[in-house]
Structure formats: structure tokens, C-alpha cells
Amino acid sequence: MRKNLLLIVWLVLIMLTICTALVSNSTLVTTVAVTFILVLAAIKFILVANYFMEMKKAHSFWKFSIIFYLIIVMGTLLFILK
């Protein structure tokens, strides 16, 4: 199961990357599209940290720190862009 899990995470990451590219190719760069692109980036970030870097197994402090970082950065970007 563990072996397949990494493969599944990788496939999800590739699909999310393709989704991001497709959304960005739409001619309208709307607030919704921008939010969607940043949310997809945040999801990819969490997947890499939790599964490839094994933060899922780490102490809650480290998991919370990653979420905290994403909220700060993505939140600030969205606030400026809106």
C-alpha cells in the first residue's frame, strides 16, 4: 500500500500540474482563475511535504508550520491580487 501511495501522490501531482496549465491557458485571468491556480499550488505543496518529505509522520508542530506558511504566503498574494 505504501509503495502504491507514493505513485498515487505522484500521479495526482502531475494531474494537478496539467489542470493548472489548462486553467492558465484560458484567455481570461479572472480572480477565480488566480485563486484556483494558487489553491492548486498549495495542494501540490502540501502533498510534496506530507508524502515525499514524510512530514505526515512528523510532530504536529511541523505539520502546522507548513500550513501556517501557506496561509501567510498564499493569503498575502490573494489579498494583493484581489
Added chain:
Amino acid sequence: MDTSTINSKNIAYPPGGILLWIIIFLELFTFGAALVAMVLYSKDEPEIFHQSKLLLNTTFGAINTIFLLTSGFFMAKSVENFKENKIEKATFFLKLTMVGGVLFLLLKSVEYYFKLQAGLTIGYNTFFSFYWMLTLFHVIHVVVGLVILLFNYVGFKRKSTLNLEDFEASAAFWHMCDLIWLLLFPVIYLLF
């Protein structure tokens, strides 16, 4: 080789070690602050940022994302095999990880070549100042990461004393390059 496991649930022992995670967060906050600054500047020159963004090759950016994510996947597989004491397989996946990194650098070089040919240098405008500074700084991290992985690879080949903590730290540094790129790609290539 010492492939014994570490209790990652302990706050002082995140996978890769606490010192490396302090560095990772410092790096992430540095890049995050630079991206926030870039978006702030774009508010002053929205048309220039939009026109400049159209000069970037999004396909190159997306392919490079796939190269780094795939490389990260192989790195995770390598660590997994190392923990199971399957050194041959760990070495094989480590080699694939490095191939992913080299492919990323090759495609980035092609992209840089086209930009320089078109005269889109660091002083061209504000957008390209950020583009060059952020992507070049990231490229330096990828090169350093590759050197670290090469040391691990040589260690595997010589069957020298490589322990799990060292290997996890190397892997965490490599994944950090993924994380940084996952922030750079959407903001620089897609947002404006």
C-alpha cells in the same frame, strides 16, 4: 550503512533533521517574501507585467514542474528503499532523481538562451528583474542539491558509512527545491 529508523514523531527530529528544517523554512520565507514583493510591484505596472508574462514559455515551465515532481517521486522511492535496506534499488532511484534534476537544468538553460537571444535580460524591466533573480536563485539551489545527491551516490557506490539521517537530510534539501518551484511556477508564469 546505517538504515535504522528515527522517531519522527519527536518534535526535535523531523524527517531530515531540525537544522535542515530551519533552513527550509528560512528559504521558503525568503522566496515567499520575494514573490509577495513581485506581486506588489505588478500593481504599479500591470500592463508591463502582463505583456512580459506573455513572453515566457508556459509549456517549458509546466514540463520543468513535471521533471522536478518526478525527480522528487524517485527521491522518495530511494529513501523508502534505503529504509528497507535495499541499497541497490535506492541507488537506482537516486540515479533517476539526478537525471530529473539534470533535465530540469537543461530545459532551464534552453529557456534562458531564448530569453537572452531576445534581449530579455535582468535589466529589461521590473518583471524580468524578478524573473531572473528568483529563477536563477532557484537554479543555484538545484545545482547544490545535485552536488549533495552526487555525494550520496558516491557514498552508495563505495558502500561507505552513510546513515539514514544524512540521506533524509539530502532528500529534504532536494524536495525543498520542488517546494520552491511549486511557488515560483504559478506566480511567475501564470498569474499576471
